[in-house]
Amino acid sequence: MATQRLAQRLHGIAPTIFSEMSALAVRTQSVNLGQGFPDVDGPPEVIARAVQALEGGHNQYAPGVGVPALRHAVARHQQRHYGIELDPDSEVVVTTGATEGIAAALLGLVDPGDEIVVLEPYYDSYVAMIQMAGGVRRPVTLRAPDFRLDVDELRAAVTDRTRYVLLNSPHNPTGTVLTRAELQAVADVAVERDLVVITDEVYEHLVYDVEHVPISTLPGMAERTLTLSSAGKSYSFTGWKVGWATGPRELVQAVLAAKQWLTFTSGSPLQPAVAHALDDEPDYPARLAAELRERRDLLCAGLAKVGLEVRVPEGTYFATTDVGGLGWPDGMAFCLALPERAGVVAIPSQVFHDDADAGRHLVRWAFCKQPEIIEEGLRRLAAAQLHA
Missing domain, CATH: 3.40.640.10 (Type I PLP-dependent aspartate aminotransferase-like (Major domain))
Known part of the structure; x- marks a missing residue:
């Protein structure tokens, strides 16, 4: 009964979206611009x-x-x-x-x-x-x-x-x-x-x-x-x-x-x-931030070039786009279709919201990746049909 009560208390929470999308990236050999972890170690x-x-x-x-x-x-x-x-x-x-x-x-x-x-x-x-x-x-x-x-x-x-x-x-x-x-x-x-x-x-x-x-x-x-x-x-x-x-x-x-x-x-x-x-190593974070700024700009410019409405972030690993103009019912549908269509994985931002309307068409992209990985992801997006 205690387990059932805990399950009921946590019903509707979807933290497994990260592992699910990363597994989807592996299965489809997609570029993973979803989960936020870097692909190079620290000092x-x-x-x-x-x-x-x-x-x-x-x-x-x-x-x-x-x-x-x-x-x-x-x-x-x-x-x-x-x-x-x-x-x-x-x-x-x-x-x-x-x-x-x-x-x-x-x-x-x-x-x-x-x-x-x-x-x-x-x-x-x-x-x-x-x-x-x-x-x-x-x-x-x-x-x-x-x-x-x-x-x-x-x-x-x-x-x-x-x-x-x-x-x-x-x-x-x-x-x-x-x-x-x-x-x-x-x-x-x-x-x-x-x-x-x-x-x-x-x-x-x-x-x-x-x-x-x-x-x-x-x-x-x-x-x-x-x-x-x-x-x-x-x-x-x-x-x-x-x-x-x-x-x-x-x-x-x-x-x-x-x-x-x-x-x-x-x-x-x-x-x-x-x-x-x-x-x-007190200066390492500043050097890392300078590198990430360049990768942010690379990703955001590329996402805008393929027709996505991009909000350029002021911090973190992540940029957000609005895919509402592409005809998808929500970001989840877009992200689930993206690996097969483009060979790229992103995260639907609606899983972070209570307010379904506020996050319905938003998609989160990670730029804490090597530039060549970001560029490959952008090439795949440019070659894909992104409209529903």
């Missing part, structure tokens, strides 16, 4: 540090809160980039990727019936974890074609039962980076209504021609903000699943309290390597 020296740790006996449980070297490196990272001062012993916890950080934050903080304001479209784990925690999501939709925050809609979403804002900037899947003014609007609401902000900043360094502003740096927000990030995106080690949560002691302790029943601890030999990345 070799960081990998060498992981090998040293493996061979040096760092293969047993790490402390649940994370090894001291990484916690201190995370604190230095926050201070160096944003001027945020943290106690590495009480205000930093290492997580098994930002996804576990999201899960632990929601399970550790949310009581059944609590409302959580969350930006729609959602990163796929948000819906599942809010439901598993017994929370109630209150969506605020970033709408095409600009995907900007509607402050009036934000204020209207907050009720007497609202306890949290789950923020994501740079935003997956739209690529929007919230401006300082938009973040200030969120901060104003959080302070006025005494809300805690859980902010997913996993793409913090992958921004293009704009500034990423951590909301915790705004007045009145440090004491009410739990910040989540990881090394996966910034250092191209998505498979390592090493992330962190930072913020006030009581919020970090809530994450740790839930984490001990999820993974308990995270990969011991990987943590010293990530500490090395943060301390000794």
Whole structure:
């Protein structure tokens, strides 16, 4: 019965779309511009540090809160980039990727019936974890074609039962980076209504021609903000699943309290390597962002050339197109037909929405691939019949 209740609670959530579309790419030998993982590893020296740790006996449980070297490196990272001062012993916890950080934050903080304001479209784990925690999501939709925050809609979403804002900037899947003014609007609401902000900043360094502003740096927000990030995106080690949560002691302790029943601890030999990345390879994310900017421009120009309406993203790995003018009933139908028609895989953005109309004809494309892979995908699209 408990299994049935959980299944009912999670009914309608479709995170498996990524594995399904990637499997479809393999089966049809398609170019995979769907799932967001890079096809080149991060700095070799960081990998060498992981090998040293493996061979040096760092293969047993790490402390649940994370090894001291990484916690201190995370604190230095926050201070160096944003001027945020943290106690590495009480205000930093290492997580098994930002996804576990999201899960632990929601399970550790949310009581059944609590409302959580969350930006729609959602990163796929948000819906599942809010439901598993017994929370109630209150969506605020970033709408095409600009995907900007509607402050009036934000204020209207907050009720007497609202306890949290789950923020994501740079935003997956739209690529929007919230401006300082938009973040200030969120901060104003959080302070006025005494809300805690859980902010997913996993793409913090992958921004293009704009500034990423951590909301915790705004007045009145440090004491009410739990910040989540990881090394996966910034250092191209998505498979390592090493992330962190930072913020006030009581919020970090809530994450740790839930984490001990999820993974308990995270990969011991990987943590010293990530500490090395943060301390000794601080310029790598900027170099990666410069490369991704070129790939973004390559992909977006090519998608526009084949007749798709493209929104050029300000951050992340992803660009969004509107396929409504091609005659398809929705993005799902387009994406399911695309591998056979063009030998290319993309992701229908409607799986990230509650509002079926808002995301119906939107499709997400990943540009965290080598230029020759993107070019091959574009060649295939140009040669295909994309209209329904």
